[in-house]
Amino acid sequence: MSRPKPMSGFPEFLPAERMVELHALRILTSTFELHGFAPIETRAVEPMEQLARKGEIDKEIYVVRRLQGLNDGLQGLDGDGDDLGLHFDLTVPFARYVLEHAGHLVFPFRRYQVQKVWRGERPQEGRYREFLQADIDIVGQGTLADHHDVEIPLVALDAFEKLHVDLGIPPVVLHVNNRKLSEGFYRGLGIEDPAAVLQRVDKYDKIGPDAVAETLVDELGLAPAQAVQCVALAGIATPDESFVDRVRALGVEHELLDQGLADLAAVVRVAERQVPGRMLADLKIARGLDYYTGTVYETLLQGSERMGSVASGGRYDALASDGRVTFPGVGYSFGVTRLLAPILGRGELTSSRSVPTCVLVAVDSEDTRERALRTADQLRRRGVPTEVAPKADKFGKQIRYADRRGIPFVWFGAGEHDEVKDIRSGDQVAADPQAWLPPAEDLFPRTVRG
Amino acid sequence: MSRPKPMSGFPEFLPAERMVELHALRILTSTFELHGFAPIETRAVEPMEQLARKGEIDKEIYVVRRLQGLNDGLQGLDGDGDDLGLHFDLTVPFARYVLEHAGHLVFPFRRYQVQKVWRGERPQEGRYREFLQADIDIVGQGTLADHHDVEIPLVALDAFEKLHVDLGIPPVVLHVNNRKLSEGFYRGLGIEDPAAVLQRVDKYDKIGPDAVAETLVDELGLAPAQAVQCVALAGIATPDESFVDRVRALGVEHELLDQGLADLAAVVRVAERQVPGRMLADLKIARGLDYYTGTVYETLLQGSERMGSVASGGRYDALASDGRVTFPGVGYSFGVTRLLAPILGRGELTSSRSVPTCVLVAVDSEDTRERALRTADQLRRRGVPTEVAPKADKFGKQIRYADRRGIPFVWFGAGEHDEVKDIRSGDQVAADPQAWLPPAEDLFPRTVRG
Numbered sequence: 001m002s003r004p005k006p007m008s009g010f011p012e013f014l015p016a017e018r019m020v021e022l023h024a025l026r027i028l029t030s031t032f033e034l035h036g037f038a039p040i041e042t043r044a045v046e047p048m049e050q051l052a053r054k055g056e057i058d059k060e061i062y063v064v065r066r067l068q069g070l071n072d073g074l075q076g077l078d079g080d081g082d083d084l085g086l087h088f089d090l091t092v093p094f095a096r097y098v099l100e101h102a103g104h105l106v107f108p109f110r111r112y113q114v115q116k117v118w119r120g121e122r123p124q125e126g127r128y129r130e131f132l133q134a135d136i137d138i139v140g141q142g143t144l145a146d147h148h149d150v151e152i153p154l155v156a157l158d159a160f161e162k163l164h165v166d167l168g169i170p171p172v173v174l175h176v177n178n179r180k181l182s183e184g185f186y187r188g189l190g191i192e193d194p195a196a197v198l199q200r201v202d203k204y205d206k207i208g209p210d211a212v213a214e215t216l217v218d219e220l221g222l223a224p225a226q227a228v229q230c231v232a233l234a235g236i237a238t239p240d241e242s243f244v245d246r247v248r249a250l251g252v253e254h255e256l257l258d259q260g261l262a263d264l265a266a267v268v269r270v271a272e273r274q275v276p277g278r279m280l281a282d283l284k285i286a287r288g289l290d291y292y293t294g295t296v297y298e299t300l301l302q303g304s305e306r307m308g309s310v311a312s313g314g315r316y317d318a319l320a321s322d323g324r325v326t327f328p329g330v331g332y333s334f335g336v337t338r339l340l341a342p343i344l345g346r347g348e349l350t351s352s353r354s355v356p357t358c359v360l361v362a363v364d365s366e367d368t369r370e371r372a373l374r375t376a377d378q379l380r381r382r383g384v385p386t387e388v389a390p391k392a393d394k395f396g397k398q399i400r401y402a403d404r405r406g407i408p409f410v411w412f413g414a415g416e417h418d419e420v421k422d423i424r425s426g427d428q429v430a431a432d433p434q435a436w437l438p439p440a441e442d443l444f445p446r447t448v449r450g
Numbered sequence: 451m452s453r454p455k456p457m458s459g460f461p462e463f464l465p466a467e468r469m470v471e472l473h474a475l476r477i478l479t480s481t482f483e484l485h486g487f488a489p490i491e492t493r494a495v496e497p498m499e500q501l502a503r504k505g506e507i508d509k510e511i512y513v514v515r516r517l518q519g520l521n522d523g524l525q526g527l528d529g530d531g532d533d534l535g536l537h538f539d540l541t542v543p544f545a546r547y548v549l550e551h552a553g554h555l556v557f558p559f560r561r562y563q564v565q566k567v568w569r570g571e572r573p574q575e576g577r578y579r580e581f582l583q584a585d586i587d588i589v590g591q592g593t594l595a596d597h598h599d600v601e602i603p604l605v606a607l608d609a610f611e612k613l614h615v616d617l618g619i620p621p622v623v624l625h626v627n628n629r630k631l632s633e634g635f636y637r638g639l640g641i642e643d644p645a646a647v648l649q650r651v652d653k654y655d656k657i658g659p660d661a662v663a664e665t666l667v668d669e670l671g672l673a674p675a676q677a678v679q680c681v682a683l684a685g686i687a688t689p690d691e692s693f694v695d696r697v698r699a700l701g702v703e704h705e706l707l708d709q710g711l712a713d714l715a716a717v718v719r720v721a722e723r724q725v726p727g728r729m730l731a732d733l734k735i736a737r738g739l740d741y742y743t744g745t746v747y748e749t750l751l752q753g754s755e756r757m758g759s760v761a762s763g764g765r766y767d768a769l770a771s772d773g774r775v776t777f778p779g780v781g782y783s784f785g786v787t788r789l790l791a792p793i794l795g796r797g798e799l800t801s802s803r804s805v806p807t808c809v810l811v812a813v814d815s816e817d818t819r820e821r822a823l824r825t826a827d828q829l830r831r832r833g834v835p836t837e838v839a840p841k842a843d844k845f846g847k848q849i850r851y852a853d854r855r856g857i858p859f860v861w862f863g864a865g866e867h868d869e870v871k872d873i874r875s876g877d878q879v880a881a882d883p884q885a886w887l888p889p890a891e892d893l894f895p896r897t898v899r900g
Contacts, residue, residue, distance in 0.1 A: 003772050004550045007493065012547065014554050015488035015561065022489060033894075034830040036807035036837035038465035039472060043457065043580050044494070044536075044566060048517075060517075064536065066570035067498075067511045086494075086514065097462065100454045104464050106854050108840050110805070111465065116494060120516035130493050145840055147819060154823070158830075270820060274827075322453050355560070357486035369597060370720060373604070377724075380484040380608075387486035390558050390595055404556050444483075 009121070009129030011337060016351040016445075017344045020167070021132075023447050024340060025114060027166060028134045031159040032112035035151075037136050040111050042093035044118075045084040051092060052085075060119040062086040086118040090135040091331065095320035098139055098327055107141035107327075108148070114336070126307060128337055137331030139319050144328040146263060149295040149315055150270045152332050156299065156311060157275050159334070167349060167447055169339070170301040172310075174278060175237075176267055177285035177296050179314075181260025185233050185247070188254030189226050196220055201234050202286035205308075209235060234284035240272050241265045243281045260294075267295060293317040297332060301339075310339045347450035353406025356385040356445060358438050359420070360402040361411040363392040368414070375414035378433040384443065386411075399423055408442050459571070459579030461787060466801040466895075467794045470617070471582075473897050474790060475564060477616060478584045481609040482562040485601075487586050490561050492543035494568075495534040501542060502535075510569040512536040536568040540585040541781065545770035548589055548777055557591035557777075558598070564786070576757060578787055587781030589769050594778040596713060599745040599765055600720045602782050606749065606761060607725050609784070617799060617897055619789070620751045622760075624728060625687075626717055627735035627746050629764075631710025635683050635697070638704030639676050646670050651684050652736035655758075659685060684734035690722050691715045693731040710744075717745060743767040747782060751789075760789045797900035803856025806835040806895060808888050809870070810852040811861040813842040818864070825864035828883040834893065836861075849873055858892050 006012070013021060029039070051061050064084040087093045090113050098109065114134045121127055136155060138148045153174050163169040182201070186194040200215050209231045216227040229250060236246045244261050264281055271279040287296045292314030299311040313332030320327040343349050359379055361372045372388045379386040387407070389398045395412070402410050402423055411431070412419045420436060421428040437443075456462070463471060479489070501511050514534040537543045540563050548559065564584045571577055586605060588598045603624050613619040632651070636644040650665050657665075659681045666677040679700060686696045694711050714731055721729040737746045742764035749761040763782030770777040793799050809829055811822045822838045829836040837857070839848045845862070852860050852873055861881070862869045870886060871878040887893075 003552075004546050006550065007495075010493040010495070012492060012551075013490065014551060015490055018489045018491060033806035034833070034835050036805055036835055038805045039468045040463065040465055041468060043460040043462060044568070045457075045460070045580070062514050063517050064512050064514055067513050067535070085517070096454050100456065101462075101464060102453075106804070110837070118494070130495070147816075148840070151838075270823075273820065274823060354556070355486055355488045356483035366597075370723065373720075373724060383484070385484050385486055387560075388601075390598070 009127070011128060011131070011341050011345075013344060014354070016354045019351040019356075019445050020344060020349050020447050021336070021340055024163060024167060024169075024336065025134070027162045028159050028334060028336070029112065029114065031155065031162060032134075032136055035110075035136075035155045035158070037110045037112040037155075040094075040097065040113055041115060042087070042090070042097050042113065044086055044116075046087055046093055046096060048083040048085045050096060051088065060088055060121050062118050062120045088119045089117055090115060090133055090333065091137075091319070094135070094137060094139075094331075095327075095329075099320050099322050102141070102322075102325075102327075108138050108144060109140075110136070110138050112136045126338065126342070128341070131335065131337035131341075134334040134336050135331060137319070137329050139327050139329035139331075141325060141327060144330065146266065147270075148330050149263070150267045152313065152330050153267070153271060153279060153297055154274060156297070156313075156332050156334075157271075157278050160299070160311075168449065169343070170303050172278070172299050172301055173280050174271075175280050175282035175285050175298045175300065175309075176264065176271075177281070177283050178260040178264040178267075178294055179292055179296060180256050180294055181247070181264055181283065182233070182286070184254040184257030184260050185250075185252050186230065188252040188257055189229055191222065191226060191230075193220070197222075197230055198286040199288055201230065201284055202288045204231075204234050204284040237280055237282040237284070239268075239277065239280050241268055241281075243268075243283065247283070263294060287312060287314055290314065291316060295330065307338075307342070310335050349447055350450040351406075351445040352448050353408075353445045355387075355405045355407065357387045357405065357407045358384050358443055359386045359409045359411050360398065360407050361386060361388045361414050362395060362398045363389045364413075365392045371415035375411060375418065375433045379411075379436075382434075382437065384438065406445075409438060459577070461578060461581070461791050461795075463794060464804070466804045469801040469806075469895055470794060470799050470897050471786070471790055474613060474617060474619075474786065475584070477612045478609050478784060478786070479562065479564060481605065481612060482584075482586055485560075485586075485605045485608070487560045487562040487605075490544075490547065490563055491565060492537070492540070492547050492563065494536055494566075496537055496543055496546060498533040498535045500546060501538065510538055510571050512568050512570045538569045539567055540565060540583055540783065541587075541769070544585070544587060544589075544781075545777075545779075549770050549772050552591070552772075552775075552777075558588050558594060559590075560586070560588050562586045576788065576792070578791070581785070581787035581791075584784040584786050585781060587769070587779050589777050589779035589781075591775060591777060594780065596716065597720075598780050599713070600717045602763065602780050603717070603721060603729060603747055604724060606747070606763075606782050606784075607721075607728050610749070610761075618899065619793070620753050622728070622749050622751055623730050624721075625730050625732035625735050625748045625750065625759075626714065626721075627731070627733050628710040628714040628717075628744055629742055629746060630706050630744055631697070631714055631733065632683070632736070634704040634707030634710050635700075635702050636680065638702040638707055639679055641672065641676060641680075643670065647672075647680055648736040649738055651680065651734055652738045654681075654684050654734040687730055687732040687734070689718075689727065689730050691718055691731075693718075693733065697733070713744060737762060737764055740764065741766060745780065757788075757792070760785050799897055800900040801856075801895040802898050803858075803895045805837075805855045805857065807837045807855065807857045808834050808893055809836045809859045809861050810848065810857045811836060811838045811864050812845060812848045813839045814863075815842045821865035825861060825868065825883045829861075829886075832884075832887065834888065856895075859888060 160172045183194040213227040213231045216222045294315035296314035298309035311334045315330040319329030361376045376386040420431040610622045633644040663677040663681045666672045744765035746764035748759035761784045765780040768776045769779030811826045826836040870881040
C-alpha cells in the first residue's frame, strides 16, 4: 500500500510521546489507588438503546455491526438481536456495570476506569473522535453521603498537583457549582424550565453575559428583569463562602436555592482549608446537557483557560436504578487526550530517549552474539533495560545505533573484557555485568521539556 | 433499567480480577521494556479495505459507522468517504503505523502494544468478541537479521517465566517451525499448492494424523504416498537440532527445505543453550491462514495443552511495503484474555483484597471528619493507600466496612490519640501518621490463589 495518511480526529503518538502519556497515566492511577479507588474496565460496546437514552448525544454515536450480518442482509444485527454502539463516555457503561454486578460489589463502591471513548463528531481543534478518559466515581446503594462531593475534587486536585510537579502541566483551578442552587434560583424567579436556562448559561464564557441575557429573552421568552438576574447569578465567583452573601443580595428566595447554597458552601469550606487557592465557587458552571443533579465540576488550566475544561464531573441522584434500588453517584472525568495531545503536538513534553533501553551490548562478531545475549540477560536480571546490537558492525556504527535512540550506555567485550562507555561523555570503564548499575536518573527514560 | 445481562463474548472482570490482570500486564510490559521494546498504541479503527485484505477473516470484522450518517441515508460513511472497521489484531494496524510514521522511526524498530481487539465471531468456549492482546514486534527497513527470530521467543519465554514464578501460571513450551521448511518439503514432493496443505496440517492436533492424510488425499487430490510423507513431517518434534536428521531420513530434497532446516536449527540451537527445555522444534505448527513466511511460533501451557496456543507469532518477509521500501518483521502476540479469563473465571487467582486501600481512617463524628482527611493525607504522602470511613458509625460498623473489602488496618483517633488496629489479629498500637508504615506485604493488594 502507499503511505497512509493520518485519520482526522484519531490522534496517534510516536513512542517518545506515548511514554509521556504512560507517565501521566501512572500519576493518575497511582493517585486513584492511594485514595482507595479500585480498577475496572468495561467492554467498548453497549446496546444502542442504552447509549441513545442520553438525548442529543445520539448523533455522535458510532454504530457497530458485524460485517457478516450486513452481507446477509440482516442489517448487521447481532445474533442476540442487539444493535451495538461504541461507548461515548465511561459513565453510561459504568452505570450498566453497577447494575449488572451489584450483587458482587460492596457499596459505597469506589472505582477508577481508564479507557478510550469514541464520538462520531466533525473533527475540529481540540475535538477528537477517539480519545482517552480517566474516570473516578463513588456510587452508593440507596444513599450516598454529601461529603463525597468534596472528596472527589480533593482527589482530582491531588492528581493535578502531581501532574504539575512531575510533568510541568500548569496548575489548575477547579470550578464548582451546584445545580440545585441554579435551579432553585431560577424557580425563585418564577422560571418554569430551569434546564433550558442552564444550557444557555453554559455559553457564558464563549459569548459573554450580554449575549446570554439576550438569548434568555429571545429564545426562552424570559422577562428582561429575569434574564438580568440569571446573568447576575452566573457572574458570581468566589474562592470562599462569600458567594452565599452575594447570592442573597440578589433577593431571590426558594427552598431548593437554600439547599444548593448550603451544599456548595460545605464543599468550598473544606476545600479552602485543605487545598487553599485551588477551588472556586463559580456559579456559571452548568455542564450543558449532562444529567447532573447537584454539585458540578469543571477544571481550567491556569494560563490556558481558553482551551476550556480539561476535566469535569458532578453528582447524579440516580447514576443507575433497577426500578427497585437507586444508585446515587458522584464522579469526575480527566480528559487525558484533551489535556496531553496539544502539549505533545506542540512538542512541549517528550522523553529523554525514544526507547526504554539503557544499555546497548555491542557485538564483536556474529560468532560471539551469544556472549552478548548472556551479558544482556545479566543486566536485565538487575532491572537494567538492555538491547543487544542488531549487527556486528564497526563499533562506531554500533555507537551511532545507540546515539540515534538516545541510549546512554554501550557495553563492549561482553563476557571477555567487559567495559561500559557513557556515549555522552565518552568515558569508558571496566565493569562487571553482575554488579554494574547506571546512575538512577539514566535507568529509565525521563519526561523532559521538548 | 432492569438488571442487564452479561453480553456473550465480551468478558468483564470484578475489581479483584482486574487487579490480577493488571499484575499480569505489569509483568509483560516491564519484561518488554527490559528488552528494549518501546510502547505505542494505534487507533481502534482502520479503513475496511485494509482490514479486508487478510482473506477469510473479513467475515469476523465489526464495521463502524456514524449513526448520523446512517440516519442521513449515507450508509454511515465517514466524512472522508472511508468505511471503518474495528481492528481484529494488532499486526494490521502496526503495519499501517510503520508506513505512516516511517519517517519518524529508527529501524530496526522494536515496539510493544497492549490493546483490545474485536472479532465478530460466534461466541464459544475460549473464543471472545472483545479481548486483550499484548504484542511485540521487531521490524526492519529493507532487511532484518535472522537472529531476531530467536530473540523474540527468548523475550516471550522470559515473560512466561515471570508469569509462572509471580502468578503461578503453568510453565510453557514454545513450539517453533519454519514455513520454508514445510513449503520446501511439499514442493520437493511435487505438491503445487503448499498453502492448502499447511491449512490442513494445522488441524493435526484436533483431528489426528490419519484424518489429515485423508483430507490431503480427498480434498487436495494428493497421492497417498505424498500424504503419508506430509503427515510424517508433521509428526516430527524434537527439543534440539535432531529434527534435521529425521527430516533428511524422509528422503525429500528441495532448496527451500534446506534453507528452512538451517533457519530452524539456528533458532533451536540458541534456545537450547539459553533456555533449556522451553522450546520444541515442532514441524506440525502451521499458523493456519496467517501470512507468515518463515519462522512460526505457538505456545502451550504445560498440563493445559488442550486449550491450544495462548501466544503465537512468526516472521513476515513483508510486514508492510509502500511499493518502494519493504519492511520485514518478526513478532509475537500474547493472548492475555485467552490466557487469564479461564483462570479468573474458575477463581484460581484473585487479589488479597477487593480495593487498593491498606488503611481505613475511622471517623468519630461528622464534626471531626476533616481531622481524618488530614491523617489520611499524611499516610498517602508516604505511599500508603488510604480511605476515610464514609460514615461516623459505631466503630464495630467501621471495622466491618474494612473487613468486607479486605482492608487490613483501621486507624482510630485521627489527629488526637492516633492508634492503628490490624483487624486480622486485633492488635491495636499507638502510631504516628507521619512515620507509621504497614508491613511491606500489606501495602498493596497481592495476587493470591483463589
